[in-house]
Each structure stands twice: as structure tokens, then as C-alpha cells.
Amino acid sequence: MSSMARRAGLAFTAAALALAGAVYGVTSASADVTAQLTAPQLVADMGAGWNLGNQLEASNNGIPSETAWGNPVVTQALINRVKASGFKTIRIPISYLGNIGSGPNYTINSAWLNRIQEVVDYAYGQGLYVVINMHGDGYKSVTGSWLICDASDQTTVKAKYQKVWQQVAARFASYNEHLIFESMNEEFDGQYGNPTQPCYSNINAYNQTFVDTVRRTGGTNASRWLLVPGWNTNIDYTVGNYGFTLPTDQYRSSSIPSTEQRLMISVHYYDPWDFTGQEDGTITQWGPNATNPAKTSTWGQADYLDGQLKKMHDTFVARGYPVFVGEYGAIDKTAADPANNRYRADYARTLVAAAKKYGAATAYWDNGYNGAYGFGLFNRGSATVTQQGIIDAIISAVGGSSPSTPPTSPSTSPSSSPSATPPTSSPAGACRVTSAVSAWNTGLTNSITLTNTGATTVNGWTLTFTLAPGQTITAGWSATYAPASGNVTATNAGYNGTLAPGASTTIGYQATHTGNAAAPTGFRLNGASCN
Known part of the structure; x- marks a missing residue:
């Protein structure tokens, strides 16, 4: 999602974050197991996903800072709350920007890479799937951005991109398949409309560099699932004849059966924007339960949503490439329409159910902001739930269950906690x-x-x-x-x-x-x- 839209209602802070524990002791990761999950198994196992948005991709004057856009420091308690609510996958958007040194080595600031690993471990240590990417470095609107597909010096761009991913992949090479890398986020030339060339060719080249670089670092990286997007993670510009090409995967582990893939396709879904993201009180209802045509968009309803995800299925899933809808959601317009949250829940439920039908996993976009035009499902400061109805809609659509009343004291233990309720005996054969x-x-x-x-x-x-x-x-x-x-x-x-x-x-x-x-x-x- 664009940086401005993600910041809905968030004010910039003037000072950059002084990272707690800048010299972070790297924890040992799980041994390389190289599990051979097929595409359907992976999607089913990823379950419902959630974005830790506006945190590790936030920046101030070109320097990444997890509090730069108004959110508190990420805590283990928050991640525990997200897991306890039924989510099994957490996507962590990440910017590097001014934390990348000069060429030819382009060394990532060690304190920043350590903090990235620390936040990853909050979720990875809980047995959750974790998706990390390169998020803000490709936005022309962000100070210090450099992954620009129509920049004149593509040789430098590609060299820098390769070095950064090489360092990130090496840092996480021993992590098992619960960690997924995503090459980039919403990469395009900044102009909404049909894709342009050679900009799309450069995006394809970035994806190829990403796959080759990660694979060559070895360990689980030789076989882990990798996410690649098309133009601006747009469904039509990815499935249509606009220039997207799948990377080759020639350096992957020989342990992967030749009939199976290890590449996923990344897309986002925010249609219709006048309901999901437009910051006014005009369009507040969506779907078959809408009661006021004047408050309902004239397009982008459930049949359209279903058709868009079917395109992804027919183009990629049917060929063995699972799809990840890495962002979706709708902003809070309850100030204009008290019933808005009902339609936000309907939207989330419909999207997740359609994705499940068509072989795709999903991750709800949460920017940490609760209130007018926010996407928040949780209060990150108190690690509490703010939108239980939307969470219930998501978890039920993917086939799980979430507690109707969230626990009040989230554990900070890195291991799963058994239910506090004594087991109820079940009769034989039940x-x-x-x-x-x-x-x-x-x-x-x-x-x-x-x-x-x-x-x-x-x-x-x-x-x-x-x-x-x-x-x-x-x-x-x-x-x-x-x-x-x-x-x-x-x-x-x-x-x-x-x-x-x-x-x-x-x-x-x-x-x-x-x-x-x-x-x-x-x-x-x-x-x-x-x-």
C-alpha cells in the first residue's frame, strides 16, 4: 500500500528512534529442516495473516524508525496477542533506506538488522509464519528511496538490491520454512495506469536477482518459499499481458521435486477504493448486506472480488504457484456511519473466503491506527483487541476459531501456552x-x-x-x-x-x-x- 495511504491519521515524529538494545544478541534459530510442503499444504498451514504495518517500514528523513509514524515500539506481548486471536502468519514490512552503507558492499547497519531479526523472532519463536520484504525503498514519495524502476542508473540499483538481499538472506539462512521472503512491495513507476517499459522489465530483473541471490546463500534459503510481485502488486497487471514474467528458479535445492514450485505470487487487494481507503464518509457500506445504495460503491462488489481471485487461480495456482494476498482491508468510517464495521467485517470475510477457495493465503493490512480512517485491529500500546468483529470474520472465513473475549493478560513467553480451561472429556468415537x-x-x-x-x-x-x-x-x-x-x-x-x-x-x-x-x-x- 502506498506510504501516504498507510499513514492514515498518523503524525510523523520529529526524532528518529533510538533502538532499544542496539547491540542485539542474535538468538539461535531452529535447525534447517527444509520441509517439503506442497503449495496447497502451505496455503492451508499459513491460515489467516496480519500485517505489522507502519513499523519497520516507517522512516523519518530517510532513516527507518519503528516509531516514526506514531506507533509504539513492537513488543512480544503484541505478537502474542495477534497469535492468540487466531492469526497464523505475520507479514513484517521493512525499509532499509539510509541504513544501507555505500557501495560496493552496501552494508546494512548492524543495529537495524539486529532489530529486524529480533522482531522476526517475536513471531517465528511462536511457530507463526513470518513474511519479510523490502517495503519502502521503492516509493518515490519516501525520502531516500532508491529501488526505482525508471531510474537512469539501473546498474547501481541492481547491485545495491543484490547486496542487501544477500545480507538479509544470509542472516536468516538457518530459519526453517516458516520464514518467507518477499522481494519488494508495490514496485512501479509511481504513475497509476498501464505499466510502462522498460520499467516493468526492470521489476522482472529485480525479482530474478532476488531469487538467484537468496538461493545461492544456501541453508534453508535453497528451498524456502519466495514471494514475487508484479507491477504494483496489481492483479490485472500481473495476470494480464502487460509484461510480468516469472523468475527462473535454477539454483533451488535438488531436494525439491521437479513437479513442485517454491515461488509464490504476491498481490494486494483494495477494491473498491472508495469503500476501502478513500478518506471521507461517503461510501461506508459494501456487499450483499448493504442497505443504502447511496453509501455503496457502484463497482467492486463480491462478484468482482471473486472474479479477480479466480484470475490469480487460473493463471498461477493452477500451475502450482500459490498466491499471497499480502494486503487487504478497509478503513474505519464509523464516524460517518455507525454500521460501517459490519461492512468492513463482511468485506474481510468475503475476501478471505474467496482466497481460500482459489488457493491463496491472505494478510490483513493493519497500520496500527485506531479511529477515523484507521485500519487497526489491535491497540499496539496495550496489546489488546480493538476490532473483534473483523477478526472473527477473518478467522471464521479461513476455517479457524477465535476467542469471543480476548484474554486480558497476554503471555510474553515465546512458547505456545496451553488453554487455562481444564480439558473436557470427550466420549470415545467423538x-x-x-x-x-x-x-x-x-x-x-x-x-x-x-x-x-x-x-x-x-x-x-x-x-x-x-x-x-x-x-x-x-x-x-x-x-x-x-x-x-x-x-x-x-x-x-x-x-x-x-x-x-x-x-x-x-x-x-x-x-x-x-x-x-x-x-x-x-x-x-x-x-x-x-x-
Whole structure:
């Protein structure tokens, strides 16, 4: 999203941020597991996503500063709250700008790179998917921007771009596939309209440089999923005959089956803008539940939205390339129409449901601002929920569940916390488990879907099962797992502990094996056998 639109209602601060803990001790990341998730598995596992917008891409006079656009310093408590609300993916937009040194090395300021890693670890340490990108460096409206596709000296632009991504990729080379890199954000010539050449050719070249550079740094980077956008992350200019070309992926790991991809396509969706982003009180309703035609846009309704995502499916998903709608949302216009939040929720629900239908993951744009024309879902200072209705709409559309009343004291522990509610016994035969194992060499990934087939709600659960001999869990998500081998107990996270009759939740883990990659056996929910 454009820098001005993202700042809705946020005032610039005069002073740049003095980073807390400028000399940050780098934490050890999870071992390289190189899980071989297929495209459908990845999209399903990413679940609902959320943007930490207007923070690490914020800047003041060309220097990135996470408080420059009015937000407080990012905390672990905030990320815990986002996870507890049901989100499984966090996109972290990042600017580098004046924190890049001079050529030919273009060294990134170490304090800034350390802070980036620290914020990534807030989410990565919780088992969430994390998307990081190069966000503000390509906006002509931002002081210090340089990734400009129609700049005269493209040799320098491309050399700088390559060096920056090389450093970022090297820093995170040991992180597992829960970290996804996105090459750039909303890159175009700044003029809205049909794409121009050779500007689009340069964007394609940036994407190719990004893929080649990341792959060559090795580690998990040789196989992790990489996101690439087309012109301004616009759907029509990406699927249409306007010049977008997919990068080749010649340096990827040989462990990736030749029939599978490791590239995703990044797009954004804010149609119709008069409802989602135009800062007035004119268009405040959207969708089939709208009651006032004068307050409803004449275009961009649910059928149009569905058609746009279908284009992405037919062009990319059908060929094995998953799609990531990395930004969407609608600003708060309740000052003009008290019912506006209902339509904002309808919009989010419809977008996420259509994306799920067409093989795409999503991330809601949150700029941290609550109030007139803000996108905020959370109060970042207090780490509390401000728009539970919109969150519920998102989580329900992706097939999950979120607590109707958020917890009041978010934990700052980096591990998932079991539900505080004592488990409710479930009668035998009242649960169903499906297990999808994807194995390679000495590693595997298993995605487990647990369904409550009983007539009563389960409030808090443990799922026990037995791993095949020689298997050891190395990382898990959406539950805590102990011990790592043999007879394992998975305990619900805070956000998925309640399973109404017929409801499901998906958890998973990575494991090593010594030749036996069989699925686990003997599933029991709260002591009762599952089908």
C-alpha cells in the first residue's frame, strides 16, 4: 500500500528512534529442516495473516524508525496477542533506506538488522509464519528511496538490491520454512495506469536477482518459499499481458521435486477504493448486506472480488504457484456511519473466503491506527483487541476459531501456552483425525487435522499419539509437543482450545527420521480414541 495511504491519521515524529538494545544478541534459530510442503499444504498451514504495518517500514528523513509514524515500539506481548486471536502468519514490512552503507558492499547497519531479526523472532519463536520484504525503498514519495524502476542508473540499483538481499538472506539462512521472503512491495513507476517499459522489465530483473541471490546463500534459503510481485502488486497487471514474467528458479535445492514450485505470487487487494481507503464518509457500506445504495460503491462488489481471485487461480495456482494476498482491508468510517464495521467485517470475510477457495493465503493490512480512517485491529500500546468483529470474520472465513473475549493478560513467553480451561472429556468415537505426511531424505512434515465429531463442545484438549520408531520432532506449530519422540502429547494453543461440535483445527510438526516416515498412530483426544 502506498506510504501516504498507510499513514492514515498518523503524525510523523520529529526524532528518529533510538533502538532499544542496539547491540542485539542474535538468538539461535531452529535447525534447517527444509520441509517439503506442497503449495496447497502451505496455503492451508499459513491460515489467516496480519500485517505489522507502519513499523519497520516507517522512516523519518530517510532513516527507518519503528516509531516514526506514531506507533509504539513492537513488543512480544503484541505478537502474542495477534497469535492468540487466531492469526497464523505475520507479514513484517521493512525499509532499509539510509541504513544501507555505500557501495560496493552496501552494508546494512548492524543495529537495524539486529532489530529486524529480533522482531522476526517475536513471531517465528511462536511457530507463526513470518513474511519479510523490502517495503519502502521503492516509493518515490519516501525520502531516500532508491529501488526505482525508471531510474537512469539501473546498474547501481541492481547491485545495491543484490547486496542487501544477500545480507538479509544470509542472516536468516538457518530459519526453517516458516520464514518467507518477499522481494519488494508495490514496485512501479509511481504513475497509476498501464505499466510502462522498460520499467516493468526492470521489476522482472529485480525479482530474478532476488531469487538467484537468496538461493545461492544456501541453508534453508535453497528451498524456502519466495514471494514475487508484479507491477504494483496489481492483479490485472500481473495476470494480464502487460509484461510480468516469472523468475527462473535454477539454483533451488535438488531436494525439491521437479513437479513442485517454491515461488509464490504476491498481490494486494483494495477494491473498491472508495469503500476501502478513500478518506471521507461517503461510501461506508459494501456487499450483499448493504442497505443504502447511496453509501455503496457502484463497482467492486463480491462478484468482482471473486472474479479477480479466480484470475490469480487460473493463471498461477493452477500451475502450482500459490498466491499471497499480502494486503487487504478497509478503513474505519464509523464516524460517518455507525454500521460501517459490519461492512468492513463482511468485506474481510468475503475476501478471505474467496482466497481460500482459489488457493491463496491472505494478510490483513493493519497500520496500527485506531479511529477515523484507521485500519487497526489491535491497540499496539496495550496489546489488546480493538476490532473483534473483523477478526472473527477473518478467522471464521479461513476455517479457524477465535476467542469471543480476548484474554486480558497476554503471555510474553515465546512458547505456545496451553488453554487455562481444564480439558473436557470427550466420549470415545467423538473425534476424527486426518494426518498428511510429506517426507524427504531424513526429514518429514506432518499436518494433523483434529475434528470434534461429538455433540458437546471441547474446552481445552490434549491429543496423544505415537510416533514411528526413529522419528523425533524438531519443530511444531499450533500446539505444544512433549516429548519429542515415542508417545507424544500435543496440547492446544490459547486460540484453538475450544472445539464446538463439528469444528476442526489443524496443527503440525517437523521431524527427522531414520528411514521410517510413517504417520503417527493411536490418536486419543483427552483420553478418548479417535477415528
